[in-house]
Amino acid sequence: MSFQTLVAQATMPPQSNVAPSTPFDADSFNQAVMSTYGRFPIALERGAGCRVWDTHGKEYLDFVAGIATCTLGHAHPVMVEAVTRQIQKLHHVSNLYYIPEQGELAQWIIDHSCADRVFFCNSGAEANEAAIKLARKYAHTVLNIDKPIILTANASFHGRTLATITATGQAKYQKYFDPLVPGFHYVPYNDITAIETAIGELDEGDYRVAAILLEPLQGEGGVRPGDIAYFQKLRQICNETGILLIFDEVQVGMGRSGQLWGYENLGVEPDIFTSAKGLGGGIPIGAMMSKKFCDVFQPGEHASTFGGNPFACGVALSVCETLVKEKIVENVQNRGEQLRQGLEAIASRYPQYISEVRGWGLINGLELQADTQLTAADVVNAAIAEGLLLVPAGPKVVRFVPPLIVSEAEVNQALQAVDKAFATASLQA
Template sequence: MNTYGRFPIALERGEGCRVWDSEGKSYLDFVAGIATCTLGHAHPAMVQAVTEQIQKLHHVSNLYYIREQGELAEWIVNHSCADQVFFCNSGAEANEAAIKLARKYAHVVQEIQYPVILTAKASFHGRTLATITATGQPKYQKDFDPLMPGFEYVPYNDIEALENAIGELDEGNRRVGAIMLEPLQGEGGVRPGDLDYFLRVRKICDEVGLLLILDEVQVGMGRTGKLWGYENLGIEPDIFTSAKGLAGGIPIGAMMCKNSCNVFEPGNHASTFGGNPFACAVGLAVGRTLLAENLLQNVQARGEQLRKNLRALTKKAPNVFAEVRGWGLINGIELHTTAGFSSIEIIKAAMDEGLLLVPAGPQVVRFVPPLIVSADEIEEATDKLERALSRL
């Protein structure tokens, strides 16, 4: 179906941070499957995990215990604030699971008949009916109404608006039960959360008895320079989700929570493919490799290098670029509305130079390379971007 606005190339193979198209042209990949190929392409650890697991057991059913699933869940619990993990296949599914858990918690613990989940304007939480409703961007919701009830929106990083919304919605049987936020808004323009804002949100949730859900589909698994995005904000969520980078490009999603809010029972939620041995074996290999190869330190160093280079570029073209934002290796450069061209036009020009980039809205170019990216590749990418801009 014609549901994607594709660029006119077909990619055939990859190695490290590079991919090649069907014509043999090489590209430096700063898209990484949209923040997904954690270890780049054809990483030996992934090749080994895929090869070994497919020869043993790739899928059974959650009717039985799955050793690989247990090992990945144990790894996540040991390296996060979570106590429990539910596995699925995508970020949208992980967020659906979080929404369902929050709703059941609202009914059986908070005793709310009509619970509301507050989300942020400019957020993105997925493409299913519930998650596009949670998404605070009307363009994703157009023509899909009636939307799922039970969501309200507030400006991101605006604590006064959040507090006002909680108070205004406290009416009879309809009350706020949870707050769902991204630690850094990805599709919303690469906008990091403010530390003071999230500290206050956590305090409000504790005082009022609300659940805090963090959508880490894009920022989790080392993307920010820390294993989880919430670690940049000095708080712990009650529930958080992961997907994109969790198995380095093999489809997987996960919803994690603390014991205090785990009200799911057998039959409440399920997934045929979720937590299958194949995806979990690769996810475990990715997690172990992240730590064994000290990739979090690389993410921090390469992220600082990239932002420094992009800020130097803004000084050369102050009429084009307004701001550089990001954490680790999720970064965006915002164009002035008067720049004369859009993020897509920059991306097309960069593609001609052999650099793959991805937009985050019409005015932001996003940089999300594999976490193994080298210092030389950062320099190469910014050189290619500068050449692309000179052509525009």
């Protein structure tokens, strides 16, 4: 089956003759569910390809994709078949036993990356927790560091657990959750002098820098791509010092950057890297990968009850194989270039509001001028009114992360909606 045929099948509106369900009751929802999210005022109930429908039957073009997660869009035939097949076969047994689907997925990742070993979990935060634990054990047992320090970047985002919000270089995510986990230090992103200074200053007594944890492109921090020269110098420093280089690929991995892995855009290989989001195409799964030399975990030192279960691994493997078989990464490159060119044209029409367009592949950010009252949320709300779903990446950056199967026509439709949204938002700003 060709890529074009798959896209055509995936974008056909499902159940087009079915009436919308009973209107959604937000008040009842808010009474039952903790208010940990600031939600946009729509309730989505079904999807196909790059489109979703709310409980009133309104159609939206989805350029959020579950926040860079729905790799193959919604109700993709490959995933529908994989989900059906695996749930009828075996869905969970725990890691007390060998799981063939887990081994197959791990081997696929190894064959298509710089990794030698894989650990499976359920989310990006868990994958980053595993990387942090592995780095700490390596520091103690191989580098002989009593008090290891991990460097991370300002404006980074690594998850919501206590260790990963501490690793996250944004104070807003840490407020009220202290005492935080010790052993982290923040440096400016893309600043090699800051890295060199920190390594020198923190090497005192029992303390030493053991690892550097970075995103190849900062997602939540404003869609900021890594600088090639910076990362290549960083790799050299780590080679010379024995410091582990860890990449958080939770958002940029699995083809979203225009390469299968984000690090391929930088010309360097990490010692450890993490994945989640797009790995399962929307089915929860996370993974922490490492080179063989730093795989120091022993049985009982780290685990996950649900991690690597047959269901998640079976579906994830179908997503991975489809990415390669249907050359979807090439579509990411082409549609990403089309999207950036279109956004730059819009930026030229609204220079008083838009300062920059940046990104890789199909993770792109449109940054608003610092001195305008217009916010990313304003633009997102205006886009929703035009039938387009977008997501902020901070108060002044609008993020575009559609499914990787998005078509040329859908990118054009999204650009038209953004243009109309800016006209609306501009008038109201």
